[in-house]
Amino acid sequence: xxxxxxxxxxxxxxxxxxxxxxxxLLPGDAxxxxxERGESAADIERxxxxxxxxxxxxxxxxxxxxxxPTADLGTSARGEKVTDLxxxxxxxxxxxGGLALLLTAALxxxxxxxxxxxxxxxxxxxVSGTATAVLALPEFxxxxxxxxxxxxxxxxxPAVTLxxxxxxxxxxxxxxxxxxxxxIPQTGxxxxxxxxxxxxxxxxxxxxxxxxxxxxxxxxxxxxVLPGALPTVTAGLATSTxxxxxxxxxxxxxxxxxxxxxxxxxxxxxxxxxxxxxVTALAGAxxxxxLLLADLVRDLTTGSRR
Amino acid sequence: MLWLGGAIGxxxxxxxxxxxxxxxxxxxTGGTAKPVKGGTLRVGALGRAGAITRDPHGSQANExxxxxxxxxxxxLTVPGxxxxxxxxxxxxxxxxxxxxxxxxxxxxxxxxxxxxPVTAEDLVFSLKRLRATPAGASRLPGIQEKNIxxxxxxxxxxxxxxxxxxxxxxxxxxxxxxxKGTTDKDIAKAxxxxxxxxxxxxxxxxxxxxxxxxxxGDVHLDAIEVKIFESPQAMASALLAGQIxxxxxxxxxxxxxxxxxxxxxxxxxxxxxxxxxxxxTADGPFADAKxxxxxxxxxxxxxxxxxxxxxxxTVANDILGTGDPAFDKSIPQRTRDLAxxxxxxxxxxxxxxxxxxxxxxxxxxxxxESATLFATQVREAGVKVKxxxxxxxxxxxxxxxxxxxxxxxxxTNDSVxxxxxxxxxxxxxxxxxxxxxxxxxxxxxxxxxxxxxSARTQLLKQLQQIEYDSSxxxxxxxxxxxxxxxxxxxxxxxxxxxxxxxxxxxxLAR
Numbered sequence: 001x002x003x004x005x006x007x008x009x010x011x012x013x014x015x016x017x018x019x020x021x022x023x024x025l026l027p028g029d030a031x032x033x034x035x036e037r038g039e040s041a042a043d044i045e046r047x048x049x050x051x052x053x054x055x056x057x058x059x060x061x062x063x064x065x066x067x068x069p070t071a072d073l074g075t076s077a078r079g080e081k082v083t084d085l086x087x088x089x090x091x092x093x094x095x096x097g098g099l100a101l102l103l104t105a106a107l108x109x110x111x112x113x114x115x116x117x118x119x120x121x122x123x124x125x126x127v128s129g130t131a132t133a134v135l136a137l138p139e140f141x142x143x144x145x146x147x148x149x150x151x152x153x154x155x156x157x158p159a160v161t162l163x164x165x166x167x168x169x170x171x172x173x174x175x176x177x178x179x180x181x182x183x184i185p186q187t188g189x190x191x192x193x194x195x196x197x198x199x200x201x202x203x204x205x206x207x208x209x210x211x212x213x214x215x216x217x218x219x220x221x222x223x224x225v226l227p228g229a230l231p232t233v234t235a236g237l238a239t240s241t242x243x244x245x246x247x248x249x250x251x252x253x254x255x256x257x258x259x260x261x262x263x264x265x266x267x268x269x270x271x272x273x274x275x276x277x278x279v280t281a282l283a284g285a286x287x288x289x290x291l292l293l294a295d296l297v298r299d300l301t302t303g304s305r306r
Numbered sequence: 307m308l309w310l311g312g313a314i315g316x317x318x319x320x321x322x323x324x325x326x327x328x329x330x331x332x333x334x335t336g337g338t339a340k341p342v343k344g345g346t347l348r349v350g351a352l353g354r355a356g357a358i359t360r361d362p363h364g365s366q367a368n369e370x371x372x373x374x375x376x377x378x379x380x381x382l383t384v385p386g387x388x389x390x391x392x393x394x395x396x397x398x399x400x401x402x403x404x405x406x407x408x409x410x411x412x413x414x415x416x417x418x419x420x421x422x423p424v425t426a427e428d429l430v431f432s433l434k435r436l437r438a439t440p441a442g443a444s445r446l447p448g449i450q451e452k453n454i455x456x457x458x459x460x461x462x463x464x465x466x467x468x469x470x471x472x473x474x475x476x477x478x479x480x481x482x483x484x485x486k487g488t489t490d491k492d493i494a495k496a497x498x499x500x501x502x503x504x505x506x507x508x509x510x511x512x513x514x515x516x517x518x519x520x521x522x523g524d525v526h527l528d529a530i531e532v533k534i535f536e537s538p539q540a541m542a543s544a545l546l547a548g549q550i551x552x553x554x555x556x557x558x559x560x561x562x563x564x565x566x567x568x569x570x571x572x573x574x575x576x577x578x579x580x581x582x583x584x585x586x587t588a589d590g591p592f593a594d595a596k597x598x599x600x601x602x603x604x605x606x607x608x609x610x611x612x613x614x615x616x617x618x619x620t621v622a623n624d625i626l627g628t629g630d631p632a633f634d635k636s637i638p639q640r641t642r643d644l645a646x647x648x649x650x651x652x653x654x655x656x657x658x659x660x661x662x663x664x665x666x667x668x669x670x671x672x673x674x675e676s677a678t679l680f681a682t683q684v685r686e687a688g689v690k691v692k693x694x695x696x697x698x699x700x701x702x703x704x705x706x707x708x709x710x711x712x713x714x715x716x717x718t719n720d721s722v723x724x725x726x727x728x729x730x731x732x733x734x735x736x737x738x739x740x741x742x743x744x745x746x747x748x749x750x751x752x753x754x755x756x757x758x759x760s761a762r763t764q765l766l767k768q769l770q771q772i773e774y775d776s777s778x779x780x781x782x783x784x785x786x787x788x789x790x791x792x793x794x795x796x797x798x799x800x801x802x803x804x805x806x807x808x809x810x811x812x813x814l815a816r
Contacts, residue, residue, distance in 0.1 A: 028699035034357075034365045036441040040735055047440040078359045078367075088509050089355060151547055159547035160540050162533050165506040165513065256533075256540040258355065258509055265536070266354030270367075271699065275356055 004295060008288045012281070013065070019280045020061045023273045029053055030077035030271045051077055064274055068281070074274035076267070082278040085263055088167025090282050093252070093259035097244045097286075099175060100182035104244075105237055107187045112194025112233075116225070117217055119199070128195060135188030139247040143181035143254040150177060160256040167258065178255040182247050186240045193236035197229035204228060231298040238294035242287050341797060345814035346529040348550040349373065350541040353534040358510045360494040362482035363436045369555060370534040374512045376807040377530060378419075379482035379498035380522075382410055382429070383474050385805045388631050390720045391474045394522065395424065395483055395499060396462075405469040405757055410477070412460040415521040418485055419497035426456035431486040433462065444735075445480050447727075469755035471762060472723050479804060501525045501810035510534030526797070526813035538671070545570065545790050551814070552798070553790040555806055557671055558616040561788045569793045576620060577629035578787030578802035581673055581715040583664070583680060583780040588740030590710040591662060595776045596654035602640055602780050603647040604687035605680060611783040614676045618788055622781045625770045626729075627722035629802055632763045634770045647687040661690040665712040667701040672785065677713050680782075707738055714738055717803050719784065722766050726750045730777060739778020746772045 249261035267275035353368030386392030502514035542560035
């Protein structure tokens with residue numbers, strides 16, 4: 001486990017270095033991107049010096065990295081502390097992503113099991129078909145449809161998220177639409193994984209024995225099939241974390257949800273390496289954490305069965 | 307000469323700074339009703355979370371930030387209708403005979419939110435701080451830091467390097483005044499002098515409460531809540547769902563969506579934004595004035611306004627600064643004349659077998675669409691144009707100021723001289739078309755050095771005629787600024803550009 005942690009951490013550092021280099025390769029830089037139209041070349045050069053952009057990229061990367069242990073994520077091109085920019089945005093995204101992940105897990109497990117109870121029955125075919133269709137829907141289509149139906153036409157739910165003085169959504173109902181917009185496509189994806197894993201496991205010898213023993217189908221499912229399928233299901237959900245964070249960028253824009261999506265999008269426009277790297281580091285850490293958790297689940301479940 | 311905000315490539319509309327009015331005109335509804343005191347106005351404004359700034363002299367790309375700052379802090383002057391500069395923190399101003407030395411006198415009773423009076427020292431400190439920013443030279447052009455001094459307790463003296471009849475216009479936008487000695491560390495806490503005081507700020511959202519002691523007159527609203535929105539669509543959704551009362555500068559697309567709703571008022575602010583096509587005059591295929599004339603005759607202006615701006619705009623006449631009180635309406639409006647255009651192209655021996663590239667970006671809505679429609683229209687005159695969309699950063703880096711044919715945009719349209727000085731005088735720093743014209747330079751210098759208003763108007767007419775005849779700009783139309791508001795909102799500003807942030811006269815009907 002320790003080696004895995006080290007390997008994942010090293011991967012994160014490489015990823016961050018890549019982020020710095022990629023921003024460097026984009027045309028223009030933070031000094032030009034944040035300048036005003038009337039500024040002369042000399043003014044922009046001065047801004048470049050103020051931002052330290054005249055130094056080599058590796059030096060800047062090292063400076064930024066060396067601040068990490070003290071939780072210092074550097075300063076944005078507009079002079080705001082990156083930790084300030086992310087302090088309410090990142091937790092908000094985590095809440096949204098976490099909620100969507102939980103909903104996805106519950107829904108896909110439920111649907112997958114329901115379908116597995118009657119293999120090739122009507123329910124099974126309906127669930128699998130719908131799952132495939134939904135999986136192909138982009139988040140923004142789902143989001144716009146939800147917005148129109150559940151808010152603008154019916155007035156049941158708030159259309160966008162507004163925030164309070166503490167930086168969090170002012171009402172919990174504002175979380176429903178963005179969470180659903182993220183959950184629906186991911187549930188399509190995960191239901192298929194759950195269904196496939198259950199089908200694989202159903203062919204295992206110990207399951208067949210249980211069926212021949214005359215155990216009721218739901219008991220076979222919960223006690224014999226599901227435990228074996230769990231590692232695959234967990235891995236699928238772990239992969240969803242990355243996709244949920246990616247989808248959040250789109251969904252947050254549509255619902256004006258105050259998360260990292262908006263921060264990241266504007267940081268890219270501004271060529272603002274410290275901000276982009278800050279978002280990447282946090283998102284990377286979360287995904288790494290979830291993947292480790294999935295590994296742990298696999299180790300525990302397979303370990304207990306050996 | 308007017309300062310232009312707006313980060314390059316940031317897709318910002320902050321370049322906007324049109325006229326506004328000291329006392330904003332009444333809104334579309336209830337214009338004559340008597341204002342009612344009280345209520346909280348929830349305003350949506352565009353902004354990107356990563357580009358937030360709290361510094362009134364900082365590099366501002368967010369409308370939301372600018373709105374918050376201009377409600378808390380006051381500038382020396384503000385946009386007006388006629389004249390286009392109205393007093394604010396500076397109650398009056400006076401120029402020396404040579405138009406180089408300007409004295410601004412502080413309004414009586416002006417106080418910071420903490421109760422301390424505003425002195426000339428605070429103004430000197432703030433203006434010097436502004437001047438010392440990287441954008442300082444363009445925000446206060448021609449005024450060196452050492453030439454900003456105090457005279458007595460209530461007068462600040464600005465000495466320009468050259469005669470400048472429009473200097474007070476320059477102080478309309480970012481000359482926010484903060485107390486003397488405010489450090490960068492404390493900038494977010496600096497008290498202002500404006501109509502509202504900051505209650506809280508978080509992540510681009512803010513709540514502002516009425517300043518009971520504002521020297522500028524009665525403020526009707528109890529509070530204004532500013533909500534940051536990344537996209538105009540989300541802002542329009544919020545308005546339609548009743549989550550906000552005002553969607554500031556939300557644009558034509560949202561206005562069209564809201565047209566069917568009787569309970570939503572669309573406030574149109576004419577002359578808000580110019581998106582001219584730049585034709586390089588210095589060299590290249592458009593260097594011949596006849597070719598440029600031909601393209602100006604080939605464009606179908608009415609179709610452009612109708613399709614690109616959804617009709618929310620007006621046809622323009624290739625002269626920038628349409629909102630200027632001195633804008634020359636006597637110059638005949640150019641209309642489409644394909645026969646004449648073809649003739650001119652033939653005379654100029656223009657190579658119609660070649661395809662010319664027109665560069666554009668998607669910085670603001672409608673810009674890329676304008677390029678595409680233009681390309682279709684000029685094809686009918688025999689000019690083949692291919693539209694090349696560039697990513698914003700690349701566009702400003704590689705194409706702007708250099709390209710042969712490209713789109714640009716400006717949000718300031720209330721001064722002919724501003725455009726002349728910034729983009730057309732031979733040595734201007736942002737000469738977008740590389741245009742050099744001695745007669746134009748001469749007319750400009752005379753105009754800016756003339757104190758007498760009617761004499762200056764005459765000189766400005768000359769200037770506009772030359773611009774109309776031979777500059778590198780094809781200005782087909784002017785976009786309206788569009789705000790959407792709920793039925794209860796009254797007293798909204800109707801002037802273009804930065805006029806929209808002047809919400810101190812707004813009120814809510816009961």
